[in-house]
Amino acid sequence: MKILLDMMGGDNAPLAPLEGAAAAIREYGVQIIALGDEALLKKTAQEHNIPLDGMEFVNCTETIAMCDEPSLAIRRKKDSTIVVGLQMLHDGGGDAFVSAGSTGAIHVGTSLIVRTLAGVKRPALATIMPAKKQPFLLLDCGANVECRAEMLTAFGVMGSCYMQRMMNRTSPAVALANNGTEETKGTPLLREAYQMLKKTPGIRFVGNIEPRDVPNGDADVVVCDGFTGNVILKLSEGFAKMLLGMLKDIFLANLAGKLAYLLIRKGLGGLKKQMDADEYGGAPLLGARQPVIKAHGSAKAKTIQNAIRQAKLCIDTDLCGTMQKALDDLEAEKEKAAQA
Amino acid sequence: MKILLDMMGGDNAPLAPLEGAAAAIREYGVQIIALGDEALLKKTAQEHNIPLDGMEFVNCTETIAMCDEPSLAIRRKKDSTIVVGLQMLHDGGGDAFVSAGSTGAIHVGTSLIVRTLAGVKRPALATIMPAKKQPFLLLDCGANVECRAEMLTAFGVMGSCYMQRMMNRTSPAVALANNGTEETKGTPLLREAYQMLKKTPGIRFVGNIEPRDVPNGDADVVVCDGFTGNVILKLSEGFAKMLLGMLKDIFLANLAGKLAYLLIRKGLGGLKKQMDADEYGGAPLLGARQPVIKAHGSAKAKTIQNAIRQAKLCIDTDLCGTMQKALDDLEAEKEKAAQA
Numbered sequence: 001m002k003i004l005l006d007m008m009g010g011d012n013a014p015l016a017p018l019e020g021a022a023a024a025i026r027e028y029g030v031q032i033i034a035l036g037d038e039a040l041l042k043k044t045a046q047e048h049n050i051p052l053d054g055m056e057f058v059n060c061t062e063t064i065a066m067c068d069e070p071s072l073a074i075r076r077k078k079d080s081t082i083v084v085g086l087q088m089l090h091d092g093g094g095d096a097f098v099s100a101g102s103t104g105a106i107h108v109g110t111s112l113i114v115r116t117l118a119g120v121k122r123p124a125l126a127t128i129m130p131a132k133k134q135p136f137l138l139l140d141c142g143a144n145v146e147c148r149a150e151m152l153t154a155f156g157v158m159g160s161c162y163m164q165r166m167m168n169r170t171s172p173a174v175a176l177a178n179n180g181t182e183e184t185k186g187t188p189l190l191r192e193a194y195q196m197l198k199k200t201p202g203i204r205f206v207g208n209i210e211p212r213d214v215p216n217g218d219a220d221v222v223v224c225d226g227f228t229g230n231v232i233l234k235l236s237e238g239f240a241k242m243l244l245g246m247l248k249d250i251f252l253a254n255l256a257g258k259l260a261y262l263l264i265r266k267g268l269g270g271l272k273k274q275m276d277a278d279e280y281g282g283a284p285l286l287g288a289r290q291p292v293i294k295a296h297g298s299a300k301a302k303t304i305q306n307a308i309r310q311a312k313l314c315i316d317t318d319l320c321g322t323m324q325k326a327l328d329d330l331e332a333e334k335e336k337a338a339q340a
Numbered sequence: 341m342k343i344l345l346d347m348m349g350g351d352n353a354p355l356a357p358l359e360g361a362a363a364a365i366r367e368y369g370v371q372i373i374a375l376g377d378e379a380l381l382k383k384t385a386q387e388h389n390i391p392l393d394g395m396e397f398v399n400c401t402e403t404i405a406m407c408d409e410p411s412l413a414i415r416r417k418k419d420s421t422i423v424v425g426l427q428m429l430h431d432g433g434g435d436a437f438v439s440a441g442s443t444g445a446i447h448v449g450t451s452l453i454v455r456t457l458a459g460v461k462r463p464a465l466a467t468i469m470p471a472k473k474q475p476f477l478l479l480d481c482g483a484n485v486e487c488r489a490e491m492l493t494a495f496g497v498m499g500s501c502y503m504q505r506m507m508n509r510t511s512p513a514v515a516l517a518n519n520g521t522e523e524t525k526g527t528p529l530l531r532e533a534y535q536m537l538k539k540t541p542g543i544r545f546v547g548n549i550e551p552r553d554v555p556n557g558d559a560d561v562v563v564c565d566g567f568t569g570n571v572i573l574k575l576s577e578g579f580a581k582m583l584l585g586m587l588k589d590i591f592l593a594n595l596a597g598k599l600a601y602l603l604i605r606k607g608l609g610g611l612k613k614q615m616d617a618d619e620y621g622g623a624p625l626l627g628a629r630q631p632v633i634k635a636h637g638s639a640k641a642k643t644i645q646n647a648i649r650q651a652k653l654c655i656d657t658d659l660c661g662t663m664q665k666a667l668d669d670l671e672a673e674k675e676k677a678a679q680a
Contacts, residue, residue, distance in 0.1 A: 186567065211571045
C-alpha cells in the first residue's frame with residue numbers, strides 16, 4: 001500500500017511529515033511516497049536522525065501557500081506537492097493522498113484531478129469532533145460554503161458510510177444541525193433537506209439536532225452546510241482553547257493552584273486527550289473517488305501519523321467503493337420515486 | 341419608573357420572577373407591574389415570604405407556552421402576559437417590558453404591538469456573551485433566521501449604540517462573523533454586508549471575525565444572521581456545559597480530585613461567574629421602539645433581577661432614542677450616497 005504524502009504542507013513541515021511518515025511506516029507497514037523538496041527533506045531527515053526506509057521521494061519544485069487562491073494555484077502550480085500528489089493518485093501511482101496544506105487547494109484539486117463519485121458534485125470536508133459521549137462526524141466543515149438540499153442529503157449518506165466502515169458504528173444516527181428540533185425549523189434549505197433526509201434509504205435519520213446538544217455526542221453524524229460547519233468546528237476549537245487557558249491561569253495563580261494541578265494531572269491529561277482533534281487524524285474529503293485526507297494546518301508528527309493510519313483504513317475498508325454503492329442506491333430510489 | 345414584568349414566563353415561574361422583582365424593587369428602587377395569575381402570585385409570595393411592596397398586579401388569564409406558534413399565539417391569546425404587557429408598554433402603562441417567556445412570541449409581539457424604530461423591519465435579539473478579554477454583544481441570536489445585508493448593517497449600528505450606552509465602551513469594535521478575515525470570504529450575503537458595514541457612518545467596523553476568535557472577546561459587537569447567531573450562542577452554552585461537566589467528574593473521581601477542588605474553589609467560582617450568562621441579565625430586542633428584554637428561559641431570581649436592572653439602564657440612558665438617531669444618520673448617509 002502506497003500513501004502519497006505532502007511533505008511541504010502545514011505549519012510544521014517538513015519535520016512533522018517526516019517524523020509522522022517514519023512512525024507510520026514502522027507501525028502500520030505502509031509505504032510512503034514523499035512529495036516535496038527532496039534535498040531539503042533528506043537534509044532535515046539526516047539532521048533529526050529520521051530513518052528513510054520505506055520512503056520513496058518525488059521531487060516537487062513548488063508549494064501552494066495558504067494565501068494562494070485555490071483554483072488559480074491548482075491550475076498554475078503544476079509542480080506543487082498537491083497537484084503532483086493528486087495526479088499520481090488519479091493515475092494509480094498511489095492509493096491515498098494525505099496533506100496538511102491549503103484546504104481550499106486540496107478541495108479544488110480533488111474535484112478537478114481525482115474527480116468525485118457519481119452523484120457527488122463537490123466533495124465534503126468531514127471532521128471527527130470530540131464530544132461527551134463519543135466522537136461524531138461533522139460535515140461539511142467548510143469546503144462548500146453554500147449547499148443545496150441534495151448536497152446535504154448526500155453528506156448524510158456519505159457520513160453514515162464513513163462512521164460504519166471507519167469507526168465501526170452500527171446503524172449510525174444522522175442528524176441535521178438546526179435551530180430547533182421541529183421539522184418546520186430553520187431556513188428553507190434546511191426544511192427541504194429535512195424532508196429529503198427523512199426519505200433517504202439506508203441511513204438512520206434522527207431529525208434535527210440543536211447546537212447546544214451537539215457537544216453531547218448523541219448523533220454519530222451531524223450534517224450541515226460548510227458555513228455552519230466551519231462555525232461549529234472553529235468555535236468549538238476557540239472555546240475549548242479559551243476555557244482550558246482560563247483553567248491554566250487558575251492552576252498557575254498560586255501554590256494552591258499548582259498543588260491542585262498535580263493532584264488531578266492524570267484526569268486533566270485524559271480530558272485534554274479527549275478534546276484533542278489530533279487523536280483522530282485528519283478530515284477526509286468524502287465524495288472523492290479515491291481517499292484524500294486533509295490534516296490540520298498545525299499538524300504535529302502524531303497528527304500526520306494518525307492521518308496516514310486513517311488513509312490506510314480507507315483503503316482497507318474500500319470506503320470509496322462502499323460510498324459509491326450507497327450513493328447509487330440513493331439515486332435508484334430517487335428514480336423509483338420519480339417514476340411512481 | 342415602571343417595569344412591566346411577565347410573572348408566568350420561563351421554567352422557574354412564578355417563583356423566580358417574584359423573588360427577582362422583590363430584589364430589584366429593594367435594590368434599584370423601581371416599580372414593578374406584575375403580569376400574571378394574581379391569585380397564584382399572591383399565594384406563592386405568601387408561601388415564600390416575598391414582600392409585595394412596590395408591586396402592582398395586572399391579572400392575566402392566559403399564558404403563551406413555548407410550544408405555541410408565536411404569530412398565532414400573539415393574535416389569539418389577547419389576555420396573555422406577553423400581549424397585555426407589550427400593549428401596556430405601547431400605551432404608556434409602563435417604561436419597559438421584561439419576560440423569560442417564548443422568544444418567538446416576544447419577538448413577534450414586539451414587532452406587531454410595540455413596533456420598531458424607523459428603518460428597522462424586525463427587531464434583533466442581542467445577547468451579551470462571556471469571552472476571555474471582556475464580554476461582547478452578539479446579534480442577531482435567533483430572532484431573524486434569514487437576513488438581508490441591510491438588516492446586518494442595522495444590527496451593527498444598533499449593537500454599537502448598545503455597547504456605548506449600556507456598557508460604556510468607547511468606539512466599540514463591530515465585527516462580522518465569517519469563515520475568514522478577507523472581505524471576499526463567506527456567502528454573497530456576507531460579502532454584501534461587509535461592503536455596506538465598511539461604509540456605514542458612526543460605527544467602527546473592524547472587518548470579519550472568524551468563529552475561533554469569537555471567544556477571545558476582541559470585538560465589542562459581533563454581527564450575524566439569526567441562524568448563525570443561534571449556533572454561536574447555543575453551541576457555546578453546550579460546549580461550556582460539557583467541559584465544566586467533564587471537569588466536575590475529575591473533581592469527584594477520587595479523594596485527590598476533591599482536595600484539588602477545595603484548593604482552587606475560589607478561582608473556579610470566578611471562572612464560572614465569568615461564563616455565567618445570568619450575570620448579564622437578558623437579551624434586549626434591539627430595534628423595538630421601547631425597551632423589551634428577553635430573559636433566558638431557565639432564568640433564576642438573580643437573572644430576572646439583572647434583566648430588570650438592564651431594563652432600567654435602557655430607560656435611564658434613553659437607549660431607544662439614541663438608536664433612532666443613529667439609524668436616522670445611517671438613512672441620511674444612504675440618501676446622500678444615492679444622490680451623489
